[in-house]
Amino acid sequence: MDFFNYKGSDLYAEDVKLTEIAKQYNTPVYVYSKATLERHIAAFENSLKSKKHLVCFAVKSCSNLAVINLMAKLGTGFDVVSEGELRRVIAAGGDPHKVVFSGVGKTEHEIEYALSVGINCLNIESEEEIDTVIKVAKKLNVVAPVALRVNPGVDAKTHPYISTGLKNNKFGVSEEIAFDLYKRIAKEPCLKVSGIDCHIGSQMTSGLPIVEATDKILALYDKLKKEGINIDHINMGGGLGVTYYDETPPSPLEYFAPILERLKNEDVAIYIEPGRAMVANACVLLAKVVYQKNNGGKHFVITDTGMNDLIRPALYGSYMTIINTTKHEDGEEVVCDIVGPICESDDFLGKERKLNVKNGDILAVRGAGAYGSSMSSTYNTRRMPCEVMVDKDKTFEIRKRQTYEDIWKDESILN
Ligand code: LLP
Numbered sequence: 001m002d003f004f005n006y007k008g009s010d011l012y013a014e015d016v017k018l019t020e021i022a023k024q025y026n027t028p029v030y031v032y033s034k035a036t037l038e039r040h041i042a043a044f045e046n047s048l049k050s051k052k053h054l055v056c057f058a059v060k061s062c063s064n065l066a067v068i069n070l071m072a073k074l075g076t077g078f079d080v081v082s083e084g085e086l087r088r089v090i091a092a093g094g095d096p097h098k099v100v101f102s103g104v105g106k107t108e109h110e111i112e113y114a115l116s117v118g119i120n121c122l123n124i125e126s127e128e129e130i131d132t133v134i135k136v137a138k139k140l141n142v143v144a145p146v147a148l149r150v151n152p153g154v155d156a157k158t159h160p161y162i163s164t165g166l167k168n169n170k171f172g173v174s175e176e177i178a179f180d181l182y183k184r185i186a187k188e189p190c191l192k193v194s195g196i197d198c199h200i201g202s203q204m205t206s207g208l209p210i211v212e213a214t215d216k217i218l219a220l221y222d223k224l225k226k227e228g229i230n231i232d233h234i235n236m237g238g239g240l241g242v243t244y245y246d247e248t249p250p251s252p253l254e255y256f257a258p259i260l261e262r263l264k265n266e267d268v269a270i271y272i273e274p275g276r277a278m279v280a281n282a283c284v285l286l287a288k289v290v291y292q293k294n295n296g297g298k299h300f301v302i303t304d305t306g307m308n309d310l311i312r313p314a315l316y317g318s319y320m321t322i323i324n325t326t327k328h329e330d331g332e333e334v335v336c337d338i339v340g341p342i343c344e345s346d347d348f349l350g351k352e353r354k355l356n357v358k359n360g361d362i363l364a365v366r367g368a369g370a371y372g373s374s375m376s377s378t379y380n381t382r383r384m385p386c387e388v389m390v391d392k393d394k395t396f397e398i399r400k401r402q403t404y405e406d407i408w409k410d411e412s413i414l415n
Contacts, residue, residue: 004366048270054269078099133191147194149199153174156200221268231268234268242367244321244366252274280370287349314348326362336357
């Protein structure tokens with residue numbers, strides 16, 4: 001069941017007509033469905049219920065406080081990659097004891113902040129980071145819970161920009177040195193070996209790469225156990241893909257079943273860090289059609305949203321489904337490129353699409369919840385988009401549209 005459906009000729013989010021949202025809040029606007037978010041959270045929780053687990057929502061995929069707060073209330077943990085994300089989680093009512101901190105470049109200051117608020121686990125990504133964590137833990141006189149992010153050399157078979165588990169990626173430490181690093185960590189009184197961490201990539205539409213990675217992580221787990229180094233949790237990261245066009249990713253239940261099977265006799269918790277699959281299809285981005293024109297035989301539909309609001313098509317050539325929130329009885333479909341107002345040739349939302357559109361129509365870009373608003377910017381001095389959450393027949397503005405003064409309020413002129 002989807003919560004973005006046509007009733008008659010109008011597209012709705014739950015019980016609210018999307019054209020009404022566009023009228024009330026203006027465009028561009030990100031519109032989330034609370035019921036869809038709740039359903040996705042439940043699906044992930046349910047998929048791991050046979051084992052002690054922690055679902056850590058990857059905050060980078062969608063960092064709005066209302067989204068984080070909803071997840072926190074339903075008991076999820078979080079995966080953060082910066083002090084800013086950790087502060088967001090706390091500001092939204094999340095529990096730092098359920099937060100894991102990933103990232104290749106954590107600064108000493110960020111590590112200090114994370115340890116001072118009682119982070120669940122620091123996912124260490126290099127030998128030098130171990131030294132920094134030791135220094136900070138000694139300074140604070142605490143025992144730091146840590147995992148090593150191990151790069152298992154597995155091909156996630158996804159876009160090269162979002163593939164992270166190959167030997168030539170900057171992420172994690174290689175399998176070869178992980179064992180020795182764990183021995184070093186185990187000897188440090190101010191460090192506690194908490195887990196083994198791994199994240200091989202994003203938008204994976206097959207369950208095979210993660211199973212291959214799990215086998216490699218389990219081999220390390222066994223080796224550590226024999227050495228007397230006990231692991232509390234195995235973190236298999238995020239990466240489960242979604243349907244943007246015709247992809248058929250497994251459900252969370254199908255995706256994690258072989259992993260749970262492999263862990264069933266082990267006294268170890270499983271952590272996961274889903275981002276995209278939690279939020280992508282719980283949201284649409286609404287944009288208004290401003291103009292249409294024909295250039296050299298190509299039909300362009302020009303909207304009021306662009307790559308500053310949603311950068312995925314420009315950055316990765318991502319396909320995002322675009323539909324009209326109003327189905328017209330008259331007129332006919334034309335093949336068109338749907339573009340934005342930004343002064344860059346890759347400022348497009350979709351290419352060669354068939355749409356029946358009139359000026360003033362509200363288009364909906366589906367699957368916009370993940371890496372949509374969280375990657376938006378003010379490029380071309382455009383205001384960051386407004387965000388709205390729908391709960392049945394009610395709407396809540398969960399992020400006001402910026403004012404222009406907001407954009408330059410921290411700048412100053414030489415006197
Ligand atoms: N854990 C770690 C350590 C990560 O780096 C990521 C994503 C996740 C979890 C969540 O992965 P997910 O479940 O969302 O696949 N901007 C790109 C995606 C970048 C992913 C970065 N890391 C896009 O729009 O496709």
